[in-house]
Amino acid sequence: MKLITRNTDYGLRAICYIAKQKKVVTVTELVKVLGVPRPFLRKILQRLSRENILESYKGQFGGFKLRILAKNIFVIQIMRIFQGKIVLNGCFLKKDICPNRGKCVLRKKIQVIENNALAQLGKINIASLVRG
Amino acid sequence: MKLITRNTDYGLRAICYIAKQKKVVTVTELVKVLGVPRPFLRKILQRLSRENILESYKGQFGGFKLRILAKNIFVIQIMRIFQGKIVLNGCFLKKDICPNRGKCVLRKKIQVIENNALAQLGKINIASLVRG
DNA sequence: ACAAAAGATACTAATATGGTATCATTACCT
DNA sequence: AGGTAATGATACCATATTAGTATCTTTTGT
Numbered sequence: 117m118k119l120i121t122r123n124t125d126y127g128l129r130a131i132c133y134i135a136k137q138k139k140v141v142t143v144t145e146l147v148k149v150l151g152v153p154r155p156f157l158r159k160i161l162q163r164l165s166r167e168n169i170l171e172s173y174k175g176q177f178g179g180f181k182l183r184i185l186a187k188n189i190f191v192i193q194i195m196r197i198f199q200g201k202i203v204l205n206g207c208f209l210k211k212d213i214c215p216n217r218g219k220c221v222l223r224k225k226i227q228v229i230e231n232n233a234l235a236q237l238g239k240i241n242i243a244s245l246v247r248g
Numbered sequence: 249m250k251l252i253t254r255n256t257d258y259g260l261r262a263i264c265y266i267a268k269q270k271k272v273v274t275v276t277e278l279v280k281v282l283g284v285p286r287p288f289l290r291k292i293l294q295r296l297s298r299e300n301i302l303e304s305y306k307g308q309f310g311g312f313k314l315r316i317l318a319k320n321i322f323v324i325q326i327m328r329i330f331q332g333k334i335v336l337n338g339c340f341l342k343k344d345i346c347p348n349r350g351k352c353v354l355r356k357k358i359q360v361i362e363n364n365a366l367a368q369l370g371k372i373n374i375a376s377l378v379r380g
Numbered sequence: 381a382c383a384a385a386a387g388a389t390a391c392t393a394a395t396a397t398g399g400t401a402t403c404a405t406t407a408c409c410t
Numbered sequence: 411a412g413g414t415a416a417t418g419a420t421a422c423c424a425t426a427t428t429a430g431t432a433t434c435t436t437t438t439g440t
Contacts, residue, residue: 275417
């Protein structure tokens with residue numbers, strides 16, 4: 117059980133690194149610094165570009181830079197891009213847990229936990245990670 | 249992204265049902281009530297039995313009952329049995345996120361969130377689900 | 381024209397999840 | 411004793427998700 121998958125992780129690392137650079141950063145440089153597989157990272161960056169987190173420049177001396185200020189990029193956004201909706205309390209049956217009973221108690225309780233967790237994740241921006 | 253997988257879910261439903269019965273409950277009865285696949289549920293119950301959550305009786309008129317009081321069985325225990333250690337903040341590289349920086353800030357922040365979530369999950373017992 | 385970058389897209393590999401199938405063992409009942 | 415109805419153990423299979431590769435196209439600065 118992991119909250120964050122590899123593409124989110126690599127994506128965040130890349131964004132953090134790019135955020136600290138003044139210049140446009142190439143995949144080649146990121147691969148060197150982060151030590152992650154190049155084609156995989158390319159895919160991730162292309163996605164972040166399509167999602168308007170990064171801005172890309174093609175051609176020689178091209179690369180990536182942030183399209184948004186670091187303080188306005190939140191970890192949960194990146195998670196949602198790569199991992200979809202974050203739902204902790206999904207029920208598998210249409211029925212309630214503990215059948216013959218009213219509403220699903222577990223679900224409600226987990227919902228509270230989820231809400232807390234998401235609220236906290238929603239506060240973490242890239243700027244705070246880079247500063248930290 | 250789900251916090252609870254199917255075997256945990258089915259396991260919890262089964263435990264809740266068994267908790268409400270005074271008698272020993274067979275898989276056949278549980279399958280009827282819960283409407284889940286029989287061989288899968290059997291595997292789940294066998295596991296819960298090995299893990300000393302349930303007590304099993306072989307032979308005719310055998311089945312399962314709780315080995316522990318409902319108030320002493322916690323949702324997080326069942327999650328750990330089927331889903332292993334619940335780690336939200338796993339890092340994929342040995343290095344820190346946002347390399348060239350000190351400690352991994354993201355990791356620390358997620359650790360806090362994880363601790364909160366686990367603390368809350370740790371409080372939910374079967375008795376509260378059945379009562380609810 | 382060339383080289384070095386990203387864009388797009390299709391494919392593959394590994395792992396986790398959600399199951400089935402089967403045979404052995406136990407215990408009650410007649 | 412023997413049959414039947416239950417669980418125990420274990421090996422296998424199917425599907426989905428995650429992680430990654432491969433390849434070809436497009437763009438752009440020199």
